[in-house]
Amino acid sequence: MGSQEKYLRPDVIRQVQRLDLRARFIVEGFLSGLHRSPFQGFSSEFSEHRKYEPGDDIQYIDWNVFARTDRYYVKKFEAETNLTGYLVMDLSASMNYTFQEDLTKFEYGICLAAALAHLMIKQSDSVGLVTFDEKLRLSMPPSSRRGQLGKILATLSRLQPTGPTNVAGSLHQVASLVPHKSLVLLFSDLLAEPEPIIDALHRLRHRGNDVIVFHILDAAEVGFPFRGMTDFRDNESDQRVVVDADGVRADYLAALTEFRDHLATESAEAGIDFVPVDTGMPFDRALVEYLQKRTRRG
Numbered sequence: 001m002g003s004q005e006k007y008l009r010p011d012v013i014r015q016v017q018r019l020d021l022r023a024r025f026i027v028e029g030f031l032s033g034l035h036r037s038p039f040q041g042f043s044s045e046f047s048e049h050r051k052y053e054p055g056d057d058i059q060y061i062d063w064n065v066f067a068r069t070d071r072y073y074v075k076k077f078e079a080e081t082n083l084t085g086y087l088v089m090d091l092s093a094s095m096n097y098t099f100q101e102d103l104t105k106f107e108y109g110i111c112l113a114a115a116l117a118h119l120m121i122k123q124s125d126s127v128g129l130v131t132f133d134e135k136l137r138l139s140m141p142p143s144s145r146r147g148q149l150g151k152i153l154a155t156l157s158r159l160q161p162t163g164p165t166n167v168a169g170s171l172h173q174v175a176s177l178v179p180h181k182s183l184v185l186l187f188s189d190l191l192a193e194p195e196p197i198i199d200a201l202h203r204l205r206h207r208g209n210d211v212i213v214f215h216i217l218d219a220a221e222v223g224f225p226f227r228g229m230t231d232f233r234d235n236e237s238d239q240r241v242v243v244d245a246d247g248v249r250a251d252y253l254a255a256l257t258e259f260r261d262h263l264a265t266e267s268a269e270a271g272i273d274f275v276p277v278d279t280g281m282p283f284d285r286a287l288v289e290y291l292q293k294r295t296r297r298g
Contacts, residue, residue: 084126084142086178087113089156090188091133092165094234099220101279106161109187109216110153111283116185117149129155130177132170133163139177168196171204180208187214189221194259198266205270212273215263219280222256224249 052061052072060074095106103111117127121144128142129152140152167190178184184204190197190213205211220226226245233240260276267274277286 082123082125082144083120083181083183084128084179085117085120085183085185086128086130086142086174087117087152088130088132088171088174088184088186088188089113089159090165090167090186091131091137091159091161091163092167092189092191093162094165094189094191095216096161097218097221098279099218099225101219103279103283104161105189105216105218105279106159108277108279108283109214110156112214112216112277112287113156113185113187114149114153115283115287117152120144120183121146121149127152130174131156131159132165132167132173133161134166134170136170136173136177165192167192168200171197171200175200175204175207175209178204178209181210183210183212185212185214187216189216190263194262194266198263201267201272202270205272211267211270213263213267213275215260215274215276217276217278219278222278222280224252 052074062073065071065073089106089109091106095109096104098104101108120127124144126142126144127148129138129140130136131138138155140155142148167188171186174184186201201211201213224245226249228245229242230245231240231242264274264276275286275290277283
């Protein structure tokens with residue numbers, strides 16, 4: 001199975017398409033502040049033409065073009081300019097973890113990213129890819145061409161998460177790389193000191209970008225199903241420790257809740273969307289529920 005077919009299953013696309021993309025994303029304000037609704041009035045600065053779509057105001061049809069081509073086109077103004085999005089993927093070894101799920105955290109992130117990239121490219125937005133571990137490893141320039149999605153997935157399918165990570169330092173590099181008012185979608189388990197990460201996320205946001213953080217954990221990291229004496233290994237440092245899982249469960253779950261709540265609170269204060277997911281959730285359901293929540297808020 002090719003990379004695009006593996007990570008962008010038809011059932012996922014059907015789920016997402018039910019959201020009625022044009023209406024929910026643009027009119028109701030998903031990706032708020034980047035797309036401006038065409039129903040809020042056009043800029044006087046003409047940009048280009050696009051094909052007429054049902055629901056467009058007929059006063060913006062260019063009749064001169066119709067006379068030449070016998071086709072309906074409307075003038076596209078600056079208020080309708082499309083956005084530029086960046087998928088930012090964590091390649092650290094911890095992302096390669098799974099306990100009993102079908103997908104590792106990295107593969108789960110690819111599935112989420114693939115669905116979002118599909119949505120954006122379908123509505124003529126540009127999407128690029130950035131990967132990192134201790135530093136930025138790859139930067140694929142954004143494009144709205146249909147072949148871009150296949151290129152992104154083919155690239156991701158060749159990557160193997162490995163080694164340590166520097167989330168905060170890499171995000172500072174991302175902030176210097178992406179243009180202002182871009183959409184930055186981060187896919188990471190964020191398993192590092194939270195304060196430097198929060199500072200880096202705030203910098204991204206303060207530069208005028210719209211930031212969405214998909215915090216991906218394995219189902220076992222969230223539910224802690226382990227019993228008795230258990231041997232745990234750190235994927236990045238390879239250090240091992242044997243603990244009484246029953247004895248540490250309550251403290252672990254409390255610490256995890258505190259960790260995620262802190263990230264969520266700090267993100268909300270900066271206007272960043274923090275989306276906690278785990279690999280036990282069907283990723284299509286996780287994505288659709290998030291999109292519906294955001295569009296309702298818009």
